Amino acid sequence: MLTGRIGCGIEIGTGSRPPIVRDLQGGVPQGTYSPAPEAAWVKDGCVDTGITDEGGLGLGPQQAVTCDSQYAEAKIVDIVDGGERTARTECPIDTDGFLDRPTGETACLRNLAGPHAGDPGKGGGILRVGDCIYAPDDGRAPPTERECYDRDGPGKIRSFAKKKAQCRDGDTATRRAAPTPVICHGAGAAAVRLGPVAETGACVKKPAALSLPGLGTSVRTPAQVACSDKTAWARVLGAARGKDRCPSATDYTLTSSLSYPSTSCLRRL
Structure with a gap:
């Protein structure tokens, strides 16, 4: 929603819904806006709160409305007993997100329009093949x-x-x-860093080795430097999900289970 200000202390919201006029000094909403009439919390009903592309709840009063209402944002594809933890295994596979109810039930929601966080690989909803x-x-x-x-x-x-x-x-x-x-x-579930450690074509210093008792020798993440720098040691050919996937011209590889892709492919300068 876009917002703009007019006059002294007045904010007007513009978007797909009727404009909301609020007193910026903290007063009660003013103007002709009124909330949507509530409907029953039932399967195949709708709510006025959608699911974001990250799988969280969007803005809205979080109440049930009729699906033909201009306020409808998501469809209730099912209602299950218990909280979100239970819902994550019992809601339908196309669920985008969840909305807990005061009754102890959880509504399984699917946006009426995209984005759909519950689609395979999108980061939300129910765990399914492809996530x-x-x-x-x-x-x-x-x-x-x-x-x-x-x-x-x-x-x-x-x-x-x-x-x-x-x-x-x-x-x-x-x-x-x-x-x-x-x-x-597949591999990479433990990774906390997504994306290559260094850009393809960049040059790095020779990494320092670190001896860890009981764990052998570890190598620190190499520092990136200009290829013309006298400390430049190797050029990055790319990042891969394993040593066997590096280009044939690779001289060295550095692997970290905390990064994805896990392996940096290096060519000695």
Whole structure:
């Protein structure tokens, strides 16, 4: 919604809904605006609050309205008992987001128009094949959905299973609280940094090695410098999801489980 000011202390909102005139000094809303009449909270009904492209609740009073109302933003595709945690496994697969009700139920919502955070890879709604997840290696936090960085991940879901042994070769198995408790997914679920460590074509210094007791030798993230700098050591050929995916001209690789893509492909200068 766009907003503008007129006169002294008056704000006018403009958009698809009737204008709202508010006193900027904190007074009660003024003018002819009145809220939409409430409707029943039922499956296939609608609400005046949509789901953002990140999967959160948009602006609005969060009340049920008729679906032919100009205030309707999202459809109630189902209502389930329990909070959002339960809804994430019991709502329909095309759910964009959730709205808790004072009764203890949760409404499963699907926007009447895009964006649809519940679509595969978009970062919201119900976990489904094609979505991407964040899952720390230590297992201390449950897997959570996030928007995919590219067509392969990170942590792109390939299937769900009852047992870890049912995941196909090459998949990582992560447990969750659900009727099908195992998520079979690709690499990169533990990554906290999305995107290459250094730009393709850039030059970097030789990274410093760090000896960690019980963990062997680790290498710090290389510092990027001008290729003409006397400390420049290697040129970045690109980033890949593994050493075997680097260009043939690669001399060195640096891999980090906290980055996605995980491997930097380097060519010695």
